[in-house]
Amino acid sequence: MGGMMQPNRLTASAVLLGAVGALLAATPAAAAPDTSSGRPGAAVDWKPCPAYSEGALRALAPPDRLDQLKALLARLQCGTVTVPLDYRSPRGRRITVALTRLPATDRAHRLGSLALNPGGPGGSGYLMPLQVIIQNDANAGLNTRYDLIGFDPRGVGYSTKVDCPPPAQRPERVIGTLSKDQARQLYSTQVAETAACGDYDPSFLGRLTTADVARDLDTIRAALGERGLNFLGVSWGTWLGVVYRTLFPHNVDRMLLDSVAIPRFDLTSFDSGRNAAAERNAGRFADWLAARDSTYHLGATGIRVRAAITAMVADFDAHPRTFTDLPEPLDGSLIAQAAAVNHYDWDLAGQVLGELRTAAGPTAPPKTKEVLGGDDGGPQGPPPADLPEQSNQTMNHAAFCNEDTARPSFDTAWADYQRRLAANPMTGRTLRFSAGCAGWPLPPQPVRIGPGGGELVLVGHRWETPSPYEWTIQTQARAGGRVYTVDDDVHGSVLHEPACAADAVQFFNTGRIDAGCPGVV
Known part of the structure; x- marks a missing residue:
C-alpha cells in the first residue's frame, strides 16, 4: 500500500524502474454493524518500548530530525492487546496486537485518542505517531x-x-513483449505460489481481513x-477507516x-482504475513536454508527444535496447x-525520453546512465537487524485475496491484461501481467x-495514480462525508505539505476544514 511514511520524492531509478506498488485494498458485499463492540475485559498490557540502535534510528529519520525522534521515543508508551484470532470464536486461538501511544x-x-494507519495492506503503524511528527x-x-495511537495490524x-x-x-523478468506462452507460464507459477502460501497456516491467514483488523482496532479503543x-488513515488505511465506520x-x-x-x-477494477489514472496524468505530462519542445524534442503538441511516447513503448518492447554500461536491456516498461x-520528476523523465528516442549506443546516454546505472546513494549493506518491519508481504497478499471474490482463469487474466x-x-x-488471486x-x-457515525473527511488527489480521484467521489456516495480535494498527483501527501497538514489539524481540533489545498507543488 507501500507505506504512507516513505518519502514521496522517490529516487530517479525507483521512479523509472519500480513498478506501481499495490497500496490499497477494498471490497464488495455485506456488512452489518458489529454488535460485539465494547470488548468488555479488553486491557492494554503496557511494557517497555523497544530500544533501537543508532543505525535503526538513522534509518527512521533524516539527520536533522534525529534528536527530535529520540525525544519522541522517550515519551512513547508501548503495549499489546490480546484479541481472538476469529471473533466468531472468542474462546479459541488468541493473538496479540502491538500498539503505541504518544x-x-x-x-x-485533551480531546481523545487519534489512531493512525499508513496503508498497505501490511504496512506497519507502530512508530507512525513519531514519523508523522518528524515529517513537518x-x-x-x-x-x-x-x-496519537500507532499499531501494527x-x-x-x-x-x-x-x-x-x-x-x-x-x-526471471521477461524483457520486451510478453508472449501468451510466457504469460501462461507466469500464471502457473503465480497460482502455485499463491496456493502454497494460503495452505501454510490457513486458520491464521484466513483471518487477515480488513474487517478483523477493524475489530482489533475497536478492541484497542475499548482497552x-x-x-x-x-x-487518520492513508491509502489502504482509508479502506480500514470506512470498514471500521461501517461496523462500528x-x-x-x-x-x-x-x-x-x-x-x-x-x-481487475483496481488495476484498470490505476492504469486509467496513470494514462490521464501522462497526458498532462505530454502537454507539458509539448510546451517545452525546444528542450525535450518530443513534439510541439500534446498529440504528437503522446504519439511519440506510444511509439517508443512499442519499439522498445519489440527491440529492447542493450547498453554496455547498464545491467539489463531497456524495454517498453x-x-x-x-x-x-509524478510532476516533480517531469524534467528528469523528459530528458531520459528525449535521449532514448535517438540513442544509438553502445553506451547509455548520459542522463539515462546517471539515473539507471550510476551510484544512487542507496543503502549500503543489509538494514539494521533491529529496524522495525515496515511492511509484511504475506499480510498484503492475504488481505487482498481474502476479500477479492475473483479467481481469474488464465484466459480471463490474459484478456484483462491485453x-x-x-x-x-x-x-x-x-x-505487469498477474494471475491476481487465482490459486x-x-x-x-x-x-x-455504508454510512456510519461521526464526522468524515475524504481526501482525494486530483491527478494521482495509486488512488484515482473518482474513487473518493464513489466512496462518498456509499459512505457519506465531505470531500477535501488536493490539486496534486502525489499519493497521501496531506501530512507531507504544511498547509494541507494544518487543515487536517484544524479538522481534528474543531471539526472544520477547507475545501482543499494545492498539495505538492
Missing part, C-alpha cells in the same frame, strides 16, 4: 490535544504474524477507555482518510514508467461499506 502534550485540553512541524499539532511487525515461505525460485475513536458506526468521533481506496474491490512519473495495454498506450506497461485456497470474505 500522550497529548496539552493534557488539560505542522503535524505536531495533531499531538497537542490527542494521544495483525500479521505485521510486532503483532502476531505468519510469514509464508519464499518461493524456491523466482522466474484505552475511549467511548469514541478518532482515526457509534464508536467514531472524527475520521480523515487520505488517498481514498476503491469502494468496490476486485483486482521503462518508457511507460517514465511517462507515468485490454489494459490497448486502453493505455503510454502507461499500460507500468503494470488462493481460502473462501472470499467480501464486505460492503
